Amino acid sequence: MRNVLLIIIIFIMNTQSNMANASVLKYLVRQPKIQTAKPPVIILLHGIGSNEQDLFSFADKLPDKYLVISARAPYKLGEGSYAWYQVDFSTGKPVFNSEEEEKSRNIIIKFITELKKDFSLDEKQVYLAGFSQGGIMAYSVGLTRPDIIHGIVIMSGRLIEEVKPMIVPKEKLGQLQVFISHGTNDQTIGIQYARESVVYLKSLNIHLSYKEYTEGHGINNAMFNDMVSWLNNN
Numbered sequence: 001m002r003n004v005l006l007i008i009i010i011f012i013m014n015t016q017s018n019m020a021n022a023s024v025l026k027y028l029v030r031q032p033k034i035q036t037a038k039p040p041v042i043i044l045l046h047g048i049g050s051n052e053q054d055l056f057s058f059a060d061k062l063p064d065k066y067l068v069i070s071a072r073a074p075y076k077l078g079e080g081s082y083a084w085y086q087v088d089f090s091t092g093k094p095v096f097n098s099e100e101e102e103k104s105r106n107i108i109i110k111f112i113t114e115l116k117k118d119f120s121l122d123e124k125q126v127y128l129a130g131f132s133q134g135g136i137m138a139y140s141v142g143l144t145r146p147d148i149i150h151g152i153v154i155m156s157g158r159l160i161e162e163v164k165p166m167i168v169p170k171e172k173l174g175q176l177q178v179f180i181s182h183g184t185n186d187q188t189i190g191i192q193y194a195r196e197s198v199v200y201l202k203s204l205n206i207h208l209s210y211k212e213y214t215e216g217h218g219i220n221n222a223m224f225n226d227m228v229s230w231l232n233n234n
Helices: 002-020 052-056 098-118 133-144 161-166 191-203 221-232
Strands: 027-030 041-045 067-071 075-078 081-083 126-131 151-155 177-183 207-213
Touching: 027 052, 041 052, 041 098, 041 133, 052 067, 052 126, 067 098, 098 133, 126 133, 133 151, 133 161, 151 221, 177 191, 177 221, 191 207, 207 221
Parallel strands: 041 067, 041 126, 126 151, 151 177, 177 207
Antiparallel strands: 027 067, 075 081
């Protein structure tokens, strides 16, 4: 009986320890194929209604030098379906939950801090790459915390107006690298959002690469290859 109680106590202690050490986000990892002491890291942020498996499907095709982390958004919409925040498209214009967006932004920042503790990585070479809503989050984190982000990849995303007042001064954005890709036939997040974002970023003197494609709301081979080329050159 005493042995049984001891086993139960040990189990509870281990469970509590695992919970304490649990990450704020669930994620998948692809280790760098080129081993270095401190590799650069790219964190993948999926779109609404998806999960960490989505963008991780092309993790093996990303540059070999990168540690690749694919994160799951915190808000569950359904089985295997997650979001960084709730959004309503019924009016024809996206209306989103700003409180959830802010919470997710802070969660991603905390997640990056955790990764720096859990992995040996180059803290000056942290990239966020997001598709759709994930791209929106990459904008939000990168422009408000360029001290922890070296570069952002925005695939079919947009810069939301609510984040603009929180963007750091121009002089703190000089080192931020930005790659933006968008389809001209995107019916979910229209091409005008990408073009407006580019104009705004240029007004902040941000160094960026912008590409348009004859594509809808998705990632085609040309988009992916251009992103990989950009990552290889950064």
